[in-house]
Amino acid sequence: xxxxxxxxQARQLFDDYLKAHRLRxxxxxxxxxxxxxxxxxxxxxxxxxxQLRRRRYAISRATVYNTLDLLVxxxxxxxxxxxxxxxxxxxxxGSRQHDHLICLNCRQVVEFCDPRIHAxxxxxxxxxxxxxxxxxxxxxGYCSNCQSQNHHAKPSAKSSVNDLPKSAP
Numbered sequence: 001x002x003x004x005x006x007x008x009q010a011r012q013l014f015d016d017y018l019k020a021h022r023l024r025x026x027x028x029x030x031x032x033x034x035x036x037x038x039x040x041x042x043x044x045x046x047x048x049x050x051q052l053r054r055r056r057y058a059i060s061r062a063t064v065y066n067t068l069d070l071l072v073x074x075x076x077x078x079x080x081x082x083x084x085x086x087x088x089x090x091x092x093x094g095s096r097q098h099d100h101l102i103c104l105n106c107r108q109v110v111e112f113c114d115p116r117i118h119a120x121x122x123x124x125x126x127x128x129x130x131x132x133x134x135x136x137x138x139x140x141g142y143c144s145n146c147q148s149q150n151h152h153a154k155p156s157a158k159s160s161v162n163d164l165p166k167s168a169p
Contacts, residue, residue, distance in 0.1 A: 006094045007037045010076055013093060017074040028052075028059045032067040036077060042088035042109050082109060082138065099137035105146040 001009075014033050018025045035048050049064045068089055071077035078092045082102050088109070099117060101110040117137060125132035 001094055003038060006091075007034055010037055010091070010093045014071070014074060014076055017070075017076075023070070028057060028063050029067045029070070031055075031057055031059070032064055033071060033076065036068075036071065036089055037091045037093075039090075042080060042082070042090050044086055044088050048089075080136075083107065097134065099135075099139070101139045101141065101143075103143040103146055104140055105142055105150075108143050108145075110143075 010033060011030060014030070015025060017023075018029070031052055032048060035051050036043060039048075039051075045061070045064050045068055048068070049059070049061050052059050052064070068077060068079070071089070072079050076091065076093050077089050080088045080090070080100070082088055082100070096113060097118065098111045098113045101112060102108070117135070121132050121135040124130070
Protein backbone atom coordinates (compact mmCIF):
# COMPACT_ATOMS: atom_id res chain seq x y z
CA UNK A 1 0.00 0.00 0.00
CA UNK A 2 1.43 3.39 -0.92
CA UNK A 3 1.95 6.11 1.68
CA UNK A 4 -0.88 8.36 0.49
CA UNK A 5 -3.42 5.54 0.70
CA UNK A 6 -2.08 4.54 4.12
CA UNK A 7 -2.37 8.12 5.39
CA UNK A 8 -5.95 8.41 4.03
CA GLN A 9 -7.03 5.21 5.75
CA ALA A 10 -5.30 6.14 9.03
CA ARG A 11 -6.96 9.59 8.90
CA GLN A 12 -10.36 7.95 8.47
CA LEU A 13 -9.77 5.58 11.39
CA PHE A 14 -8.59 8.48 13.56
CA ASP A 15 -11.58 10.59 12.53
CA ASP A 16 -13.92 7.72 13.44
CA TYR A 17 -12.18 7.32 16.81
CA LEU A 18 -12.43 11.04 17.59
CA LYS A 19 -16.12 11.10 16.66
CA ALA A 20 -16.90 7.99 18.71
CA HIS A 21 -15.20 9.47 21.77
CA ARG A 22 -16.62 12.95 21.19
CA LEU A 23 -13.19 14.51 20.91
CA ARG A 24 -12.30 17.55 18.84
CA UNK A 25 -11.31 16.86 15.25
CA UNK A 26 -8.73 19.58 14.69
CA UNK A 27 -6.36 20.16 11.78
CA UNK A 28 -3.44 20.03 14.23
CA UNK A 29 -4.34 16.52 15.40
CA UNK A 30 -4.54 15.30 11.82
CA UNK A 31 -1.23 17.04 11.04
CA UNK A 32 0.45 15.08 13.86
CA UNK A 33 -0.98 11.84 12.46
CA UNK A 34 0.14 12.65 8.94
CA UNK A 35 3.63 13.70 10.05
CA UNK A 36 4.07 10.44 11.95
CA UNK A 37 2.78 8.36 9.04
CA UNK A 38 5.07 10.09 6.55
CA UNK A 39 8.13 9.62 8.77
CA UNK A 40 10.27 6.60 7.97
CA UNK A 41 11.92 6.39 11.35
CA UNK A 42 10.99 6.23 15.01
CA UNK A 43 10.16 9.85 15.76
CA UNK A 44 9.99 11.45 19.16
CA UNK A 45 7.44 14.13 20.02
CA UNK A 46 10.01 16.93 19.72
CA UNK A 47 10.93 15.86 16.16
CA UNK A 48 7.26 15.90 15.16
CA UNK A 49 6.78 19.28 16.86
CA UNK A 50 9.77 20.77 14.99
CA GLN A 51 8.57 19.39 11.64
CA LEU A 52 5.13 20.90 12.14
CA ARG A 53 6.55 24.28 13.19
CA ARG A 54 8.77 24.30 10.08
CA ARG A 55 5.60 23.72 8.05
CA ARG A 56 4.13 26.80 9.77
CA TYR A 57 1.59 25.03 11.99
CA ALA A 58 0.66 27.03 15.07
CA ILE A 59 0.81 24.02 17.35
CA SER A 60 1.88 23.56 20.94
CA ARG A 61 4.08 20.81 22.31
CA ALA A 62 1.17 19.76 24.53
CA THR A 63 -1.01 19.20 21.47
CA VAL A 64 1.69 17.01 19.90
CA TYR A 65 2.15 14.94 23.07
CA ASN A 66 -1.61 14.63 23.67
CA THR A 67 -2.27 13.66 20.06
CA LEU A 68 0.45 11.02 20.16
CA ASP A 69 -1.19 9.59 23.30
CA LEU A 70 -4.52 9.48 21.43
CA LEU A 71 -2.90 7.75 18.47
CA VAL A 72 -1.50 5.08 20.80
CA UNK A 73 -4.91 4.63 22.48
CA UNK A 74 -6.65 4.09 19.17
CA UNK A 75 -3.84 1.75 18.03
CA UNK A 76 -2.68 3.91 15.14
CA UNK A 77 0.74 4.41 16.77
CA UNK A 78 3.12 2.40 18.89
CA UNK A 79 5.12 4.02 21.69
CA UNK A 80 8.63 2.65 22.29
CA UNK A 81 10.76 3.41 25.31
CA UNK A 82 14.14 2.54 23.79
CA UNK A 83 15.88 4.95 26.16
CA UNK A 84 14.96 5.87 29.75
CA UNK A 85 13.89 9.46 29.12
CA UNK A 86 12.82 9.43 25.48
CA UNK A 87 9.71 7.89 23.98
CA UNK A 88 9.69 7.27 20.26
CA UNK A 89 6.66 6.60 18.10
CA UNK A 90 6.00 4.75 14.91
CA UNK A 91 2.91 4.10 12.87
CA UNK A 92 0.99 0.96 13.74
CA UNK A 93 -1.67 0.78 11.04
CA GLY A 94 -0.49 -1.03 7.93
CA SER A 95 2.73 -2.17 9.61
CA ARG A 96 3.80 -5.71 10.28
CA GLN A 97 5.22 -7.00 13.55
CA HIS A 98 8.92 -6.28 13.77
CA ASP A 99 11.72 -6.05 16.30
CA HIS A 100 14.57 -3.62 16.88
CA LEU A 101 18.35 -3.40 17.16
CA ILE A 102 19.65 -0.31 18.97
CA CYS A 103 23.21 0.96 18.99
CA LEU A 104 24.35 1.82 22.52
CA ASN A 105 26.71 4.46 21.17
CA CYS A 106 24.92 6.43 18.43
CA ARG A 107 21.35 5.29 19.30
CA GLN A 108 20.61 4.19 15.72
CA VAL A 109 17.46 2.04 15.57
CA VAL A 110 17.22 -0.74 12.99
CA GLU A 111 14.04 -2.71 12.40
CA PHE A 112 14.12 -6.38 11.49
CA CYS A 113 11.64 -9.18 11.07
CA ASP A 114 12.38 -12.86 11.53
CA PRO A 115 9.54 -15.40 11.43
CA ARG A 116 11.42 -17.61 13.90
CA ILE A 117 10.80 -15.02 16.64
CA HIS A 118 7.08 -15.12 15.93
CA ALA A 119 7.22 -18.92 16.09
CA UNK A 120 8.97 -18.76 19.46
CA UNK A 121 6.40 -16.34 20.90
CA UNK A 122 3.55 -18.53 19.65
CA UNK A 123 5.18 -21.63 21.14
CA UNK A 124 5.72 -19.91 24.51
CA UNK A 125 2.08 -18.88 24.53
CA UNK A 126 1.04 -22.47 23.91
CA UNK A 127 3.35 -23.79 26.64
CA UNK A 128 2.09 -21.36 29.27
CA UNK A 129 -1.53 -21.11 28.17
CA UNK A 130 -1.35 -17.53 26.84
CA UNK A 131 -3.01 -16.11 23.76
CA UNK A 132 -0.19 -13.97 22.39
CA UNK A 133 -1.39 -10.66 20.94
CA UNK A 134 2.04 -9.28 20.12
CA UNK A 135 5.63 -9.14 21.25
CA UNK A 136 8.53 -6.76 21.53
CA UNK A 137 12.16 -7.69 21.17
CA UNK A 138 14.91 -5.11 21.48
CA UNK A 139 18.54 -6.08 21.01
CA UNK A 140 21.21 -3.65 22.21
CA GLY A 141 24.76 -3.57 20.88
CA TYR A 142 27.09 -1.55 18.66
CA CYS A 143 26.46 -0.84 15.00
CA SER A 144 29.21 -1.55 12.49
CA ASN A 145 29.93 2.16 12.08
CA CYS A 146 30.52 2.69 15.81
CA GLN A 147 32.60 -0.50 15.97
CA SER A 148 34.86 0.73 13.18
CA GLN A 149 35.31 4.14 14.82
CA ASN A 150 36.21 2.66 18.18
CA HIS A 151 37.69 -0.82 18.34
CA HIS A 152 36.38 -1.31 21.88
CA ALA A 153 32.94 0.22 21.10
CA LYS A 154 32.35 1.45 24.62
CA PRO A 155 29.10 3.29 25.35
CA SER A 156 29.36 7.04 25.15
CA ALA A 157 29.46 9.01 28.41
CA LYS A 158 25.76 9.78 27.98
CA SER A 159 24.70 6.13 27.69
CA SER A 160 25.47 2.78 29.18
CA VAL A 161 23.87 -0.61 29.55
CA ASN A 162 22.76 0.51 33.03
CA ASP A 163 20.69 3.30 31.43
CA LEU A 164 18.52 0.87 29.47
CA PRO A 165 14.85 0.47 30.42
CA LYS A 166 14.42 -2.28 33.01
CA SER A 167 11.16 -3.56 31.55
CA ALA A 168 8.82 -3.05 28.63
CA PRO A 169 6.51 -0.01 28.83
